[in-house]
Amino acid sequence: MDRRKSLQTLILGGAAAGSGLVFNACKTDKTEAIDQAITESSDKYFGRTPAELERLEKLKAEQLFNEHELETIAAISVVILPPKEPHGGPIEAGVPDLVEFMGKDIPEMAPTLLGGLMWLDHKSNTEFGTEFKSATLEQKKQICDEICWHDLETPLNEQPLEIQFFYLMRGLTVTGYYTSKVGIADLGYKGNQPNVWDGVPQDVLDQHGVAYDPEWIAKCVDQSKRNVIAEWDDEGNLLT
Template sequence: MTFVPRQISRRTAMTWVAAAVPAVVGAGLLTMRLSVSKWPSDEWPAPPGPGYGNDADLFAPAPWPDMMSQANRATLAALCDQIIPNDGVSVAASEAGVVDFIDELVSSPYESTQYFRTMVLNGIAWFDTESASRFGKVYHLASSGQQADLFQDCFGKNSRKGAGLVRKLETRIDAEPIRQAGWFLDVLHHLTVMGFYMSDAGAADLGYVGNQPQSGTYSGPTEDALDHIRGVINQLGLPMPDFSRSRF
C-alpha cells in the first residue's frame, strides 16, 4: 500500500476547510464504456463529533477524525496529481497538501459538506474498482500510463452548453458510470485547484507576495503600485495625494 504522508498540519487543513466551505457548493471506446463498473451508491453520512463552532480555534487541530484510509489517500493523491502534476516549476497537488485538505473537508461533520463527502469517497471507490477491472490493480498501484488513460476516459464526460457536436455525440454513448465519474472529476478538479492555490506552493506559483512580514521601516508602495493608484485616481477625476507628506 502506498503511504501518503501529511504535507500540512491538521490545524492548517482545518483553516483551509473553514475558508472553503462557504464557496463549495470510437467502437473500441464504446465497448469499454459499456463494460464499466457500477457507480457506488453509498451515502457516507456525516461522522459523529463536534464541528469547529462559530469561533474556531485555528491554532488547534481539527476536532473530528479523518475518514480516509491510507488506500483512499493514495488513490486521491494519484487523481489530484493528474490535475496538477509536478511540472518542474511547481510541485504536484499532493505535495502541496491538497490530499490533506480534501480528507479534512470530507471528514468534517456538516450537512454542507455531505455532497463532497459522498461524491469524493464514492469516486475514489469507483476508480479503484474500475482500475482493478481494467488493469488488475487499484488506481494508485496502476502504471502512470494506465492512470492517465482511465482519467482521460472519464474527465470532461458531461456535455456542456456550447460543447462541440463530437462531444455531444460521445456523451450519448458514454455509459452512465463514465458520466458519473466525469461529474466526480469535475468536483475533484474544483477542490484540487482551490486547495492548491491556498497553499504556499500555489501562492508561489502565482507569484503572490502578500502576507509577508517586514522588519524595520515600511518603505511604502512600489512604483508599479503607485502607477496603478494614479491610473485609478485619474479615472475617478480625483486629486492625487501628496505621498511625500505621508508617513510609511
C-alpha cells in the same frame, strides 16, 4: 476569505464568506469574549470564533478516508495537476489532507468522494489488474480521460457517479493547490507591496496649471520621512 471558505464557495456556490475581522463600531455584548477567544487561539486558527474553533477541533478528530484512499486521492490529484519545479504539486500543497477536511466539513460531498474512489479501483483492477494508485501514469490518464468530460446539457447531479467524482476532485485539487503557499508561489503572486510615491508627475501638473506648495511637498513627499507618523494642529494644519 480563507482557504476553507473559498472551497465552500466554489463547490456549493454559497454566499461569499466574511473577512473574519471584528470592527469596534459593531460591538455587541459578546464582542469582548469573542475577541479574547480569538486572541488566545491566534497561534492555531487565527480569526476564528469560539464556535468555529470547536467545530474545527471536532472535524480534526474525525477520519473520513483510510490510508489507501488518501494515497488514491494523492495519485489522481497529480494526474489532474502534475507537479512543477521548483514549487511542487498537489501533494506538496497538502491537497489530500484538504480533501479529507472538506469531505468532513461538507458531508454532502463524502458519498461522491468515497464512491468515486471505489470506482477508480474497480475500473483499474478490471482493465489493468491493479488498483488505481499502482497503475502507470498512462493507465491513470486513460481512466481519467473517460470521466473528465460531462454533458453540459444534463445537470451534473443526474450524471454518473464517476463523472461527478472527477468534477469534484478537479475543483478540489486545483483550488486547493492555488490557495496553498506553494500554489501562490507558483503563480508568482506577491500581494500588496509598498511603493514610493513622489507626487503627481510634473507634466500632469503643468497640464492642469497647478503646482505643489513647496512647504507641503517637503512634508508629504519626502521619502526620508515616510515612516514618520503625521501630526496635525488644532486647526488642521500638518505639522510633520
